[in-house]
Amino acid sequence: MTSIISVxxxxxxxxxxxKALNGINLEIKRGEIFALLGPNGAGKTTxxxxxxxxxxxxxxxxxxxGHDINRDYRAARAMxxxxxxxxxxxxxxxxxxxxxxxxxxxxKPKNPAHIEKVLKDLSLWDKKDSKIVTLSGGMKRxxxxxxxxxxxPQILFLDxxxxxxxxxxxxxxxxxxxxxxxxxxxxxxTTHYIEEAxxxxxxxxxxxxxxxxxxxxxxxxxxxxxxKELKLHLQSKIDAIPDSxxxxxxxxxxxxxxxxxxxxxRGERTGITSLLSDLRAAGIRISxxxxxxxxxxxxxxxxxxxx
Amino acid sequence: MNFRAxxxxxxxxxxxxxxxxLQSIVSPVVSTSLYFVVFxxxxxxxxxxVGGVSYxxxxxxxxxxxxxxxxxxxxxxxxxYFPKFVGTIYELLSAPVSYFExxxxxxxxxxxxxxxxxxxxxxxxxxxxxxxxMHPWWMLTFLVLTxxxxxxxxxxxxxxxxxxxxxxxIPMLIVTPLTFLGGSFYSIDMLPPxxxxxxxxxxxxxxxxxxxxxxxxxADVSVGLSFGMTLGFLAVCMVAVWWIFKTGxxxxx
Numbered sequence: 001m002t003s004i005i006s007v008x009x010x011x012x013x014x015x016x017x018x019k020a021l022n023g024i025n026l027e028i029k030r031g032e033i034f035a036l037l038g039p040n041g042a043g044k045t046t047x048x049x050x051x052x053x054x055x056x057x058x059x060x061x062x063x064x065x066g067h068d069i070n071r072d073y074r075a076a077r078a079m080x081x082x083x084x085x086x087x088x089x090x091x092x093x094x095x096x097x098x099x100x101x102x103x104x105x106x107x108k109p110k111n112p113a114h115i116e117k118v119l120k121d122l123s124l125w126d127k128k129d130s131k132i133v134t135l136s137g138g139m140k141r142x143x144x145x146x147x148x149x150x151x152x153p154q155i156l157f158l159d160x161x162x163x164x165x166x167x168x169x170x171x172x173x174x175x176x177x178x179x180x181x182x183x184x185x186x187x188x189x190t191t192h193y194i195e196e197a198x199x200x201x202x203x204x205x206x207x208x209x210x211x212x213x214x215x216x217x218x219x220x221x222x223x224x225x226x227x228k229e230l231k232l233h234l235q236s237k238i239d240a241i242p243d244s245x246x247x248x249x250x251x252x253x254x255x256x257x258x259x260x261x262x263x264x265x266r267g268e269r270t271g272i273t274s275l276l277s278d279l280r281a282a283g284i285r286i287s288x289x290x291x292x293x294x295x296x297x298x299x300x301x302x303x304x305x306x307x
Numbered sequence: 308m309n310f311r312a313x314x315x316x317x318x319x320x321x322x323x324x325x326x327x328x329l330q331s332i333v334s335p336v337v338s339t340s341l342y343f344v345v346f347x348x349x350x351x352x353x354x355x356x357v358g359g360v361s362y363x364x365x366x367x368x369x370x371x372x373x374x375x376x377x378x379x380x381x382x383x384x385x386x387x388y389f390p391k392f393v394g395t396i397y398e399l400l401s402a403p404v405s406y407f408e409x410x411x412x413x414x415x416x417x418x419x420x421x422x423x424x425x426x427x428x429x430x431x432x433x434x435x436x437x438x439x440x441m442h443p444w445w446m447l448t449f450l451v452l453t454x455x456x457x458x459x460x461x462x463x464x465x466x467x468x469x470x471x472x473x474x475x476x477i478p479m480l481i482v483t484p485l486t487f488l489g490g491s492f493y494s495i496d497m498l499p500p501x502x503x504x505x506x507x508x509x510x511x512x513x514x515x516x517x518x519x520x521x522x523x524x525x526a527d528v529s530v531g532l533s534f535g536m537t538l539g540f541l542a543v544c545m546v547a548v549w550w551i552f553k554t555g556x557x558x559x560x
Contacts, residue, residue, distance in 0.1 A: 052401040056559050074309070074403040082401050088394030092326065097319075104315025105402045147398065 003027040004155060004186050005051065010060035012046055012210075020046040022210040024060070028155075033177065033187045035201035037194065039304055043210040044190040045085060048157050052082045064155065078106060081148030085159040085190075087140045091133035095124055098132060099146045106151035118149045121176060138169045145176070156180060158189040162196060174200060194297045198222075206303055213307045221299065230261040230272065232279070233288040242282045248275055265293075312404040316412025317419075320386050324420050331382075332424060335374050339428045342370055343435040346492060357494055358525035363436040368519040369491030370432065375425045375450065376457050376486055376511070380478050383417035383461030388468055391557075400559065406552035410462065417458035418451070425450050439522065445530075446521035452537050453514050459544035466557050485511045490519075495527045510540055 005028035012021040021043045028034050038044050049055040051062055053073060062069045064076035090098050099115055119125045122142040127135060132143060141161070148156060158177070162170040177187055177200060191197055197204050197218075204221060206214040237256040248271065251260040263270045279286065324331045347363035354362040390396040399409060432438060440446050468474040489511030495503050506512050507528070517533025520526035526533070551558070 054397055054400045054559065056555055074405075077401060077403040080401065082397070084394075084397050086394055088397055090393070090395055093322075097322070101315050101319050102398060104318075105312045105398065105404065107309040107311045107403055109311065 002030055004030040004065055005188075006063045007047075007051070008061045010047070010050065010062060011058050012043075012050060012055065013058045020210050021050075024207075024210075024212055026205065026212060026215070028186060028188060029203070031181065031184060031186055032202040033181055033189065033200050035197035035204045036188065036190045036207060037192075037197055037204060037300060038190070038207035042207045044207055045159055046210075047207070048082070048159055048188070048190065052080055052157060053077055054082075074107075078151070079154045081151065081153030081156045083141075083144050083148045083156070083158045083161060085163065087137065087144065089132045089140055089143060092131055094129050094131055095119065095135075095143055095146070096128040098143065099150045102147040103150040108151045114152065115146075115150060118146050121179070122146050123172070138165050141165060142173075145173075149180075153185065155186045155188070158187065160190055160192065162191070162193065170196075194300060206300060208304045208307045211307065213303050228263055228265050228291055228293050230263065230275075230291050231289060232259050232261070232286050233257060234259065235285040235287045238284065242284075244282055245275075245278055248278075309404050309408050312402060313408050313412045313415070316399075316409065317416045320413060320416030321419065323386070324382075324416070331420065332427060335378055335424055336427055336431055339370055339374055340431055340435075342366075343432065347435055357497075358523065360523050360525070361436065364438065365494075365519075365523070365525075366492050367429070367432045367436065367438065368522050369489075369515050371425050371428050371450075372453065372511075372515050372518050373486050373491050374428050375421045375454055376482060376514075377478060378424050379417055379421040379454050379457035380461035380464065380482060382420050383414055383458040384465035384468065384474055384478075385461075386413050386417055387462055387465035388474055391466070396558070406548075409552075410459070410548055414455065414458045414462055417461060418454040421454040421458065422450055425454070441524055442521040446518065449514070449518045449521055449533075449537065452541065453518070456537065456541040456544055459541070459548060463544065463547050463551065466551055469557070482511075485509050486515075490515050490527060494525070510536060513537065 005026070007024055007026040010021055010024040010026075011019065013019045024043075024047060026047075036044050036047070046055060050057045051064070051069065053069060053076075057070075064079055067073075067076040067079075069076045093101070096115070096119075099119065100110070100112075103111065103115065116125070119128055122145060124139065124142055124146060127139060132140060135143065145158075145161070156177075161173055161177075165173065174196075177189075181187055189196075189200065201218050203215065203217050205212055234257050238252070239256060241250050241252055241259065248261055253259070261272075261275060263272065276286075343363065346366055351362035351366070356362065357365040390399060429438070464474065464477050488506065489509050490506070495506045495512060498506060513528060513533045513536035516527040517530055517537065520530045520533065550556070
């Protein structure tokens with residue numbers, strides 16, 4: 001797959017001297033759903049704002065489908081639909097008017113059929129003549145998505161699309177996003193919800209303190225997620241793992257009272273049954289046991305702490 | 308040139324005008340009518356003719372200018388300030404539009420609205436006093452130029468302002484006094500010589516003088532000078548707008 005967005009050595013320093021982004025390099029592949037994870041203030045929104053033309057970059061270069069975002073801003077921006085994090089709407093406009101306005105602003109000829117389809121897909125059709133001020137928060141969020149989709153973008157940025165949205169609506173939005181991907185749209189979403197990234201993304205990037213600290217296929221991350229850990233608490237302390245158990249790669253704690261065994265839940269055999277019987281054969285008695293799984297959240301937290 | 312975007316912005320702004328018809332059109336017309344009742348009829352009947360025309364007729368161009376100036380600034384400053392305030396400016400900044408197109412949409416709509424308003428006030432004035440326009444084309448030229456220039460000026464204020472107080476400050480503290488002192492209600496010839504000289508530093512004097520000349524061929528300064536000063540102020544505003552967009556001042560951080 002070729003890149004549709006290419007970010008090279010991008011840095012952003014605000015007037016106050018705060019360095020929001022530091023040497024970002026990022027390639028977004030055509031047609032993928034890319035999730036950008038990161039704690040508050042990590043630089044997610046700044047990165048999106050620069051790509052979309054809302055903020056100026058300090059150093060580096062960004063191209064969208066080969067178009068430089070500064071030199072060739074018309075071609076670059078025409079391809080992008082942006083749904084910002086905050087609910088910025090024209091309170092007194094009707095849904096239909098505000099969505100049609102967006103299409104015109106992006107230089108597209110009128111196309112009521114397309115607007116109708118977008119509104120129907122987002123379950124807004126029966127609200128098309130309502131003033132935005134009368135809508136609920138979840139509906140306003142969908143109006144903003146409709147505005148972004150009104151001009152048939154090839155790239156869609158969703159900045160925290162499901163913040164403050166109830167579970168049912170969130171599922172609905174995921175369906176819309178999947179349908180968009182199926183129609184060839186590239187989607188970049190930022191989120192706090194790891195679950196959302198797991199559910200939606202093809203690739204995941206983690207950003208912290210203005211730097212990208214990890215980019216990986218979700219499948220690769222899930223591989224790590226498949227690993228589980230079995231901790232066995234021993235009745236009495238041992239000095240070393242008996243040679244008969246060497247094949248299990250057990251780890252003995254410093255106090256000699258706990259052994260740890262790593263296994264893959266998705267493997268055909270976990271080896272747990274034979275481990276237990278081999279332990280018994282070696283005369284080691286167990287007082288308690290527990291298992292734990294490293295979640296994407298754990299990976300995320302440890303990455304963010306380490307960076 | 309993204310004409311569709313210019314059209315979208317223009318129509319969006321004009322829709323706001325129709326939606327707020329009462330504030331946009333009716334209230335300036337009512338306040339101007341009050342000026343006619345007070346200055347034209349009540350006080351004006353005790354004032355002698357100015358430059359050969361009755362006082363009521365004399366103040367018509369000044370009153371039209373007063374409304375056009377204040378409304379141009381109010382419309383344009385609010386038009387661009389409001390998206391900044393509610394955050395919808397993100398869409399404008401992320402759209403494939405040039406700065407020129409943004410200005411054309413916003414300033415075009417604000418100027419259109421004040422030109423319509425100026426003509427309505429003129430029509431209202433005709434109900435109170437006899438009206439002769441000796442140079443209708445010049446009258447329209449001054450009207451359009453002033454509306455465009457002060458809409459640009461309002462656009463600049465709207466971008467500069469970071470609160471509703473600031474949005475009001477320049478019109479209230481500078482533009483209204485300059486307009487009242489710029490000969491809306493009198494000829495600066497009526498002033499003592501020293502104040503007359505001071506008045507010549509007031510740019511609004513040139514606008515009103517030129518506009519009044521197109522009605523009655525009465526002018527405080529030559530019409531060429533009026534025209535030149537109006538174009539000069541237009542150029543100053545254009546340079547300021549160009550600088551704002553070039554640097555992203557108060558728009559992009």
